[in-house]
Amino acid sequence: MSAADKAAAPERADGGAVAEAQPPAAAQDKPAQAPDLSVDQRSIIYRGSISVRVKDDVNAAAGQASGIATTAGGFIGSDNRTSGSGGSGTATLMLRVPADKFAPVVDQLSKLGSEEHREISTExxxxxxxDLDARITVQQARVDSGRRLLAQAKTLNDLVMLEKEVATRESDLASLxxxxxxxxxLTALSTITVTFLGPAAPTPAGEDNPGGFLGGLAAGWxxxxxxxxxxxxxxGALxxxxxxxxxPVWAAFYLYRRFRPNRATGRPALVAPAGAVPAVYPPHPPMPASAPPVPSKQTDETDKP
Structure with missing residues (x-):
């Protein structure tokens, strides 16, 4: 490399640094954009439950449902089966399938027999x-800064305090x-609960209960x-x-009332306490049999002359 090239190299480096430090005019004039939250970019949790009554054995229908879930790229979360005589067996499977295969899988399951109940919910x-993405980014930055400060600790007290703080921040980050x-x-794999009923199996309670007034009346009854x-x-227990x-208690009470000794029903005489002096009242004078009329001192005005 010539001397001129060596002399021009720092200038190009400085100029390049200055050019990189200054954002282009188009970037400065461009406003900030909100994140894309269109339908394709949204996070939605799909859940569904379906009851299907089959004509034959429920185990065969359960096997077909397992094959449908596996073909769609999912798996079986749980499998509960009960056997019964006369076609009263049931089988309940919880399937986890990709979200984009949710609707096709539900339709395929409904065709394995006679559909009796379907419930789909989204969240x-x-x-x-x-919000979680933003909180994770901030918490990760806090953890990185705590680690840098921990590497620069010079005293034992600072080291213990920073270790405790970094451990707390890492715990919060792991929780997020x-x-x-x-x-x-939950958003990547949807949950489908399918119940297969035998020909003579009873309908699960709650599926045919209507809402509103009739539902309340049925629930009250x-x-x-x-x-x-x-x-x-x-x-019945008492x-x-x-x-x-x-x-026995009633019989004893009845016999006691019937054969108990008779008692006097009269009231006891009142007895004056000792030392009490009875009150003596003067005798009332007898009234004459017939008393002459007493003349009135007043004279009627008509008798005057």
Whole structure:
């Protein structure tokens, strides 16, 4: 390299540094944009439950449902089956399938028999996801700054204090990251609970209960029947005790009332206490049999002359 090139190299380096430090005019005039939260970019949790009555064995339908979930790229979260005689068996499977395969899988499951109940629910967690991302970024920066300060600690007290602070920040960061992973799992894989009923299996309670006034009336009637059942159960449990204990007590009381000795019903005479002097009243003078009329001193005005 020539001397001129060596002399020009610092100038180009400085000029390049200055050019990189200054943002372009287009970038300065461009306003800040909000994150893209369109339908494709939103985080939505899909949940569904479906009941299907099959004509044959429920185990065969459960096997077909497992194949549908595996083909869609999902897996089986749980599998509960009950066997019964006469086609009364049931099978309940919880399937986890990709969110974009949620609707097709539900439709395929409904075709395995006669659909009796379907319930689909969605939950939009986009704002929560964005908030978690921002909090994780801030917490990660706090952890990095704490680690840098920990590396520069010079005294034992500073070292202990910074280690405690860094451990607290790392714990908070791990908690936020766990929440983010949980939301990511729920949004990436939807949950479908499918129940297969045999030909003679009863319909699960609560699926055919209407809402509104009729639903409240049916719920109240069921509660009344349940309360009466409890009361009758208690009475049935107490009845033997009432017979064993109550009848002898009643018989003893009846015999006592019937054969008890007769007692005087008169009231006892009143006796004056000792030392009390009875009150003596003067005798009332007898009234004459017939008394002459007493003349009136007043004279009627008509008798005057």
């Amino acid at each position: 939009d967690v986009t704002e929560e996801t964005v 990251q766990a929440k983010k992973r949980r939301l990511a799992d 069921d509660a009344l029947l349940a309360s009466l059942k409890v009361v009758l159960t208690v009475l 009845l033997p005790w009432l017979i064993v204990i109550g009848l």
